[in-house]
Amino acid sequence: MIVLGSTGSIGVNTLNIARKFNLEVEVLVAGKNIKLLNEQIKEFNPKKVVIASSEDISNVNHNDVKAGETAILETIEESNSNIVVNALVGFLGLRPTLKAITCKKRVALANKESLVVAGKFIDQSNLVAIDSEHFGLWYLIQDKKIESLTITASGGSFRDYPLVKLKDVSVKEALNHPNWSMGNKITIDSATMTNKMFELLEAKWLFDTTNIDAIIETKSLIHAMVNFKDGSTTAHIANASMQLPISYALLGRVDENILQHIDLVKIGSLEFKQIEQERYPIWKLRKEILKNPDLGVVLNAANEVAVSKFLNNEIGFLDISKISIDAINKFNNPTINNIDDIFELDKEIRNYCGD
Ligand SMILES: NC(=O)C1=CN([C@@H]2O[C@H](COP(=O)(O)OP(=O)(O)OC[C@H]3O[C@@H](n4cnc5c(N)ncnc54)[C@H](OP(=O)(O)O)[C@@H]3O)[C@@H](O)[C@H]2O)C=CC1
Numbered sequence: 055m056i057v058l059g060s061t062g063s064i065g066v067n068t069l070n071i072a073r074k075f076n077l078e079v080e081v082l083v084a085g086k087n088i089k090l091l092n093e094q095i096k097e098f099n100p101k102k103v104v105i106a107s108s109e110d111i112s113n114v115n116h117n118d119v120k121a122g123e124t125a126i127l128e129t130i131e132e133s134n135s136n137i138v139v140n141a142l143v144g145f146l147g148l149r150p151t152l153k154a155i156t157c158k159k160r161v162a163l164a165n166k167e168s169l170v171v172a173g174k175f176i177d178q179s180n181l182v183a184i185d186s187e188h189f190g191l192w193y194l195i196q197d198k199k200i201e202s203l204t205i206t207a208s209g210g211s212f213r214d215y216p217l218v219k220l221k222d223v224s225v226k227e228a229l230n231h232p233n234w235s236m237g238n239k240i241t242i243d244s245a246t247m248t249n250k251m252f253e254l255l256e257a258k259w260l261f262d263t264t265n266i267d268a269i270i271e272t273k274s275l276i277h278a279m280v281n282f283k284d285g286s287t288t289a290h291i292a293n294a295s296m297q298l299p300i301s302y303a304l305l306g307r308v309d310e311n312i313l314q315h316i317d318l319v320k321i322g323s324l325e326f327k328q329i330e331q332e333r334y335p336i337w338k339l340r341k342e343i344l345k346n347p348d349l350g351v352v353l354n355a356a357n358e359v360a361v362s363k364f365l366n367n368e369i370g371f372l373d374i375s376k377i378s379i380d381a382i383n384k385f386n387n388p389t390i391n392n393i394d395d396i397f398e399l400d401k402e403i404r405n406y407c408g409d
């Protein structure tokens with residue numbers, strides 16, 4: 055397989071599954087974490103390696119190392135592997151997703167931003183999403199009449215903070231997710247609830263419905279629920295680990311044990327809450343965005359600029375959602391007729407948001 059983003063949270067979990075099931079790793083793609091990449095090279099012996107910047111090539115212990123986005127695309131094209139795990143973060147993941155599809159490879163897609171911005175142009179016939187909630191939905195959906203889908207949110211790092219404190223929170227506090235250990239960008243997206251907005255769009259494209267909502271389940275043990283026409287609701291319950299969704303994406307079917315079952319008696323109780331707009335202002339956009347999914351391009355670009363500024367201590371936490379909402383108000387009716395329009399609009403919005 056090809057692992058794009060091998061040194062990240064999903065990348066490392068993917069390699070844990072590759073180790074467990076003895077899967078061959080043909081290509082590793084990473085960014086700046088050369089130390090971890092070298093350890094992965096030693097263990098998995100890939101044929102090719104691609105990194106973000108040519109400056110780091112001499113530090114990589116491999117004789118076939120290339121750098122940059124074009125090298126990622128060429129390497130996908132030249133590889134023999136049938137499966138591409140896309141665990142890159144952000145808009146950067148879109149071109150590799152499109153390339154892997156064009157090359158008729160199976161795409162194990164953690165890079166949800168690909169679907170958020172370009173869902174309507176993405177051929178899903180050989181694509182599996184790696185996202186805990188969507189895995190849960192897939193697991194639950196059966197051949198019965200469905201009324202609606204529900205995904206859960208943890209509520210993120212500031213779920214229990216007094217609202218008045220939110221304007222002064224630090225980057226360190228924002229990166230302290232209550233239940234999941236993930237990369238920085240998605241952890242901030244969880245804290246603003248933008249991750250859940252992305253996931254509604256992701257679900258819209260994956261399951262072809264806008265009859266989908268989210269609620270907070272504070273322990274992240276229930277990942278998704280399906281409400282059937284007959285009045286029953288089923289829930290997907292599993293420990294908070296990405297190893298199960300990744301295993302299914304890589305293997306198709308899993309009969310071995312991957313996770314420990316949850317001991318409900320030990321857990322004792324679960325708590326559910328509404329997603330409140332006062333704490334998560336981005337949630338005001340929910341109906342508008344589901345009605346016009348092309349707005350995913352606007353939300354994604356503005357959010358990427360804002361999250362990067364926040365992580366660099368250039369703006370406060372509450373400014374992230376303000377920047378996204380402002381961009382949605384400004385570009386409220388985008389025209390997207392083809393994939394090139396997405397790249398154009400993405401650039402325009404980044405400019406507008408001061409990238
Ligand atoms: N983490 C999770 O549990 C979940 C994540 N996702 C989605 O999966 C995707 C990945 O998330 P996550 O693993 O948390 O993110 P991380 O930030 O942990 O990992 C991102 C990976 O991309 C690499 N990378 C970044 N920039 C470049 C570049 N220019 N060229 C090559 N490689 C690059 C990083 O390299 P390096 O670190 O070496 O710089 C790292 O390997 C996101 O879209 C996220 O929304 C979805 C569900 C759950």
Ligand SMILES: CC(=O)[C@@H](O)[C@H](O)COP(=O)(O)O
Binds near residue numbers: 185186210234296
């Ligand atoms: C693990 C996973 O799928 C993440 O997308 C997770 O859902 C993030 O947590 P939040 O529920 O806080 O957004």
Ligand SMILES: [Mn+2]
Binds near residue numbers: 185
């Ligand atoms: Mn998720």
